[in-house]
Amino acid sequence: xxxxxxxxxxxxxxxxxxxxxxxxxxxxxxxxxxxxxxxxxxxxxxxxxxxxxxxxxxxxxxxxxxxxxxxxxxxxxxxxxxxxxxxxxxxxxxxxxxxxxxxxxxxxxxxxxxxxxxxxxxxxxxxxxxxxxxxxxxxxxxxxxxxxxxxxxxxxxxxxxxxxxxxxxxxxxxxxxxxxxxxxxxxxxxxxxxxxxxxxxxxxxxxxxxxxxxxxxxxxxxxxxxxxxxxxxxxxxxxxxxxxxxxxxxxxxxxxxxxxxxx
Amino acid sequence: xxxxxxxxxxxxxxxxxxxxxxxxxxxxxxxxxxxxxxxxxxxxxxxxxxxxxxxxxxxxxxxxxxxxxxxxxxxxxxxxxxxxxxxxxxxxxxxxxxxxxxxxxxxxxxxxxxxxxxxxxxxxxxxxxxxxxxxxxxxxxxxxxxxxxxxxxxxxxxxxxxxxxxxxxxxxxxxxxxxxxxxxxxxxxxxxxxxxxxxxxxxxxxxxxxxxxxxxxxxxxxxxxxxxxxxxxxxxxxxxxxxxxxxxxxxxxxxxxxxxxxxxxxxxxxxxxxxxxxxxxxxxxxxxxxx
Amino acid sequence: xxxxxxxxxxxxxxxxxxxxxxxxxxxxxxxxxxxxxxxxxxxxxxxxxxxxxxxxxxxxxxxxxxxxxxxxxxxxxxxxxxxxxxxxxxxxxxxxxxxxxxxxxxxxxxxxxxxxxxxxxxxxxxxxxxxxxxxxxxxxxxxxxxxxxxxxxxxxxxxxxxxxxxxxxxxxxxxxxxxxxxxxxxxxxxxxxxxxxxxxxxxxxxxxxxxxxxxxxxxxxxxxxxxxxxxxxxxxxxxxxxxxxxxxxxxxxxxxxxxxxxxxxxxxxxxxxxxxxxxxxxxxxxxxxxxxxxxxxxxxxxxxxxxxxxxxxxxxxxxxxxxxxxxxxxxxxxxxxxxx
Numbered sequence: 001x002x003x004x005x006x007x008x009x010x011x012x013x014x015x016x017x018x019x020x021x022x023x024x025x026x027x028x029x030x031x032x033x034x035x036x037x038x039x040x041x042x043x044x045x046x047x048x049x050x051x052x053x054x055x056x057x058x059x060x061x062x063x064x065x066x067x068x069x070x071x072x073x074x075x076x077x078x079x080x081x082x083x084x085x086x087x088x089x090x091x092x093x094x095x096x097x098x099x100x101x102x103x104x105x106x107x108x109x110x111x112x113x114x115x116x117x118x119x120x121x122x123x124x125x126x127x128x129x130x131x132x133x134x135x136x137x138x139x140x141x142x143x144x145x146x147x148x149x150x151x152x153x154x155x156x157x158x159x160x161x162x163x164x165x166x167x168x169x170x171x172x173x174x175x176x177x178x179x180x181x182x183x184x185x186x187x188x189x190x191x192x193x194x195x196x197x198x199x200x201x202x203x204x205x206x207x208x209x210x211x212x213x214x215x216x217x218x219x220x221x222x223x224x225x226x227x228x229x230x231x232x233x234x235x236x237x238x239x240x241x242x243x244x245x246x247x248x249x250x251x252x253x254x255x256x257x258x259x260x261x262x263x
Numbered sequence: 264x265x266x267x268x269x270x271x272x273x274x275x276x277x278x279x280x281x282x283x284x285x286x287x288x289x290x291x292x293x294x295x296x297x298x299x300x301x302x303x304x305x306x307x308x309x310x311x312x313x314x315x316x317x318x319x320x321x322x323x324x325x326x327x328x329x330x331x332x333x334x335x336x337x338x339x340x341x342x343x344x345x346x347x348x349x350x351x352x353x354x355x356x357x358x359x360x361x362x363x364x365x366x367x368x369x370x371x372x373x374x375x376x377x378x379x380x381x382x383x384x385x386x387x388x389x390x391x392x393x394x395x396x397x398x399x400x401x402x403x404x405x406x407x408x409x410x411x412x413x414x415x416x417x418x419x420x421x422x423x424x425x426x427x428x429x430x431x432x433x434x435x436x437x438x439x440x441x442x443x444x445x446x447x448x449x450x451x452x453x454x455x456x457x458x459x460x461x462x463x464x465x466x467x468x469x470x471x472x473x474x475x476x477x478x479x480x481x482x483x484x485x486x487x488x489x490x491x492x493x494x495x496x497x498x499x500x501x502x503x504x505x506x507x508x509x510x511x512x513x514x515x516x517x518x519x520x521x522x523x524x525x526x527x528x529x530x531x532x533x534x535x536x537x538x539x540x541x542x543x544x545x546x547x548x549x550x551x552x553x554x
Numbered sequence: 555x556x557x558x559x560x561x562x563x564x565x566x567x568x569x570x571x572x573x574x575x576x577x578x579x580x581x582x583x584x585x586x587x588x589x590x591x592x593x594x595x596x597x598x599x600x601x602x603x604x605x606x607x608x609x610x611x612x613x614x615x616x617x618x619x620x621x622x623x624x625x626x627x628x629x630x631x632x633x634x635x636x637x638x639x640x641x642x643x644x645x646x647x648x649x650x651x652x653x654x655x656x657x658x659x660x661x662x663x664x665x666x667x668x669x670x671x672x673x674x675x676x677x678x679x680x681x682x683x684x685x686x687x688x689x690x691x692x693x694x695x696x697x698x699x700x701x702x703x704x705x706x707x708x709x710x711x712x713x714x715x716x717x718x719x720x721x722x723x724x725x726x727x728x729x730x731x732x733x734x735x736x737x738x739x740x741x742x743x744x745x746x747x748x749x750x751x752x753x754x755x756x757x758x759x760x761x762x763x764x765x766x767x768x769x770x771x772x773x774x775x776x777x778x779x780x781x782x783x784x785x786x787x788x789x790x791x792x793x794x795x796x797x798x799x800x801x802x803x804x805x806x807x808x809x810x811x812x813x814x815x816x817x818x819x820x821x822x823x824x825x826x827x828x829x830x831x832x833x834x835x836x837x838x839x840x841x842x843x844x845x846x847x848x849x850x851x852x853x854x855x856x857x858x859x860x861x862x863x864x865x866x867x868x869x870x871x872x873x874x875x876x877x878x879x880x881x882x883x884x885x886x887x888x889x890x891x892x893x894x
Contacts, residue, residue, distance in 0.1 A: 019355040030385040033395035037388035086287040093280040112488030115528040119298025208491035238381040447641040453628035455655030
């Protein structure tokens with residue numbers, strides 16, 4: 001048999017593996033190098049997992065880690081409180097405002113973080129005046145930063161269900177608007193809310209620009225600082241942070257992937 | 264959608280419903296609209312608070328123009344390399360099975376967000392002066408990759424490092440377009456007598472061109488906006504615009520140029536906005552063909 | 555233009571453990587339209603794709619006009635194909651789509667030929683439209699024009715109507731029949747819709763598990779199915795218990811001729827609803843169970859003892875056949891198949 005089609009499949013397979021191997025090396029090499037680099041000093045990793053000793057040896061790093069975790073959690077909460085009710089409400093009651101809300105939410109995509117910092121500086125002068133200079137105040141800026149990603153996730157979740165009909169059904173059964181949002185719509189977009197929260201956490205853990213230029217601290221700022229004194233440790237922390245982000249976003253995309261497949 | 268919205272019955276006056284959106288709009292006004300206005304207005308404000316074109320005029324200073332030029336070169340080259348690499352990867356995955364595809368796209372989702380300090384340190388550990396690859400090449404092949412100067416902290420180095428997040432981003436934005444190419448088109452082509460070359464030049468090529476171009480523009484905007492990676496990698500000098508803005512924000516204000524940073528920021532926004540506008544135009548074309 | 559004969563010889567193709575094609579033999583005469591009919595997974599589409607060169611066969615030969623084309627790639631086989639849907643190139647207008655194959659061949663007078671083809675499918679005024687500006691039915695017409703424009707040796711239709719609404723489907727299948735007769739291209743039409751197959755084909759091939767179960771004219775396939783599978787797949791049948799004696803089977807007291815003789819003894823006959831007459835009679839053995847109005851004809855279900863019989867009757871009869879009415883059941887003396 002001729003196998004014209006089989007021959008093409010073979011060619012595609014060769015092409016596929018060539019591309020995957022070449023790019024695989026390019027993408028894995030830096031990770032391998034980080035591992036190699038961070039194990040040049042055998043004390044680095046044991047120290048990294050020993051929290052009391054770590055915070056003793058590198059207090060700035062410990063502060064950065066704690067700040068980032070707090071910022072991530074608070075940003076996720078603030079984002080959800082601000083965005084979810086608004087997105088649902090606009091869909092239900094003010095469909096004409098949807099385009100405006102979408103525009104505002106996606107606007108940060110066209111405003112680079114470095115530009116946002118320039119404009120935020122005077123605003124943060126007021127924030128510092130009222131709330132002090134704590135690193136937690138970064139949460140306000142971060143909520144804006146994650147808006148496009150969070151909005152898209154939540155909007156996709158709302159598009160997948162018929163919010164209007166659900167709300168009408170609930171209201172015909174005597175539910176008030178609060179009940180509609182909290183007990184009817186929200187449970188149906190749980191996975192969208194979850195992915196918005198995941199994305200927020202991942203983005204906040206990787207943020208450097210705003211924290212650094214507003215003179216506040218977080219994980220990335222402290223890693224950068226650490227790089228100037230202890231290269232090995234800073235690479236080890238980088239790798240650990242990267243792996244954490246990997247796990248977080250992998251979970252997110254695998255959850256999303258399995259959902260798509262079951263459809 | 265729109266007509267439905269108009270026909271929707273309103274049980275209560277609109278004003279009451281609007282109240283529900285007040286927190287959102289108030290927040291966005293304070294932390295997004297006002298900062299944007301600060302940049303736009305500040306760019307046209309003199310040090311005395313009056314209207315002035317001095318800052319915008321100062322953008323034509325050689326060192327700022329050079330920085331803009333380098334930013335554009337960096338963004339364009341890394342976008343092009345990323346686009347080609349990402350498109351090849353996307354095509355390889357389209358012909359592959361589900362498992363490989365899922366693993367690679369998930370990894371790309373992570374790597375596309377992988378910028379900033381950690382990425383800079385990853386490359387320092389790889390091809391920094393005492394990096395893994397640098398040392399290995401020197402020891403085993405007596406090859407010094409920096410014999411012509413340390414290029415990692417300059418434009419070539421930035422391009423290489425940026426490629427690391429550009430290729431995964433391309434994969435994510437280009438894959439849906441490739442998925443939109445229906446197998447029937449290739450088969451119809453073959454039935455009508457086309458060779459593989461003719462299929463690519465007359466059908467797949469023209470169909471994918473807007474998506475490819477649009478994705479490349481998105482990559483351009485992505486690189487153009489990036490700050491953290493370059494900031495962590497380049498500590499001396501400010502070769503690109505985001506680093507110039509850092510300089511304007513952190514260093515002592517040069518007399519008469521208090522608002523220069525805002526003018527540069529405005530310049531960045533304009534470049535990004537134009538690029539993103541073109542991107543959404545091309546995106547619409549793609550949606551029509553491959554949606 | 556006259557068509558060429560096509561011969562599929564002992565085609566074999568397996569996907570894993572599934573035999574998509576199991577030594578399939580099929581001869582299509584020059585200019586003939588054969589419809590391959592069968593449930594999904596019976597191998598009909600695989601047969602068409604192997605003929606087109608879009609799929610390799612594990613064994614067997616494909617002959618077109620006496621020439622062995624088994625080893626030829628699809629782009630050198632000279633076949634026009636219409637797909638289920640969405641096969642038009644979205645970046646080209648209807649006219650450009652039709653011209654596509656002509657340009658590849660470097661034909662002269664390309665726009666003229668394209669206009670002719672669009673006229674043939676009744677879309678002369680739509681040449682400048684893009685696929686997304688046309689309805690599904692119009693798109694399939696353009697696809698047909700594109701396939702025919704290159705004057706292919708063989709026309710392949712892969713469920714071309716299955717994505718369309720019922721009304722357009724009927725309209726377009728009549729048109730396909732008209733155009734095919736007019737152009738005279740040898741045609742293979744794959745479908746899972748029995749009505750469609752019976753309406754357009756010169757001969758219908760009913761496929762099952764990679765083989766041809768029956769290949770015959772539409773009337774023969776419908777009236778004299780060779781097996782229970784064919785009888786079942788092509789139209790609705792009653793399964794009625796009876797007793798075979800020689801060339802006849804006795805069903806509820808009526809002797810019916812057999813399509814193919816079976817062993818004497820108890821058997822199940824397959825009887826079409828339209829071959830059953832139901833007449834009200836006070837002393838009849840049957841009782842009407844339900845009756846449903848379906849338009850010009852109606853369906854009545856009658857119990858005769860333990861047996862359920864479905865009958866198709868003229869709707870004018872319906873008022874006399876209310877549930878509970880006593881009726882007699884008679885069968886038309888047409889040959890029936892046995893359920894084996």
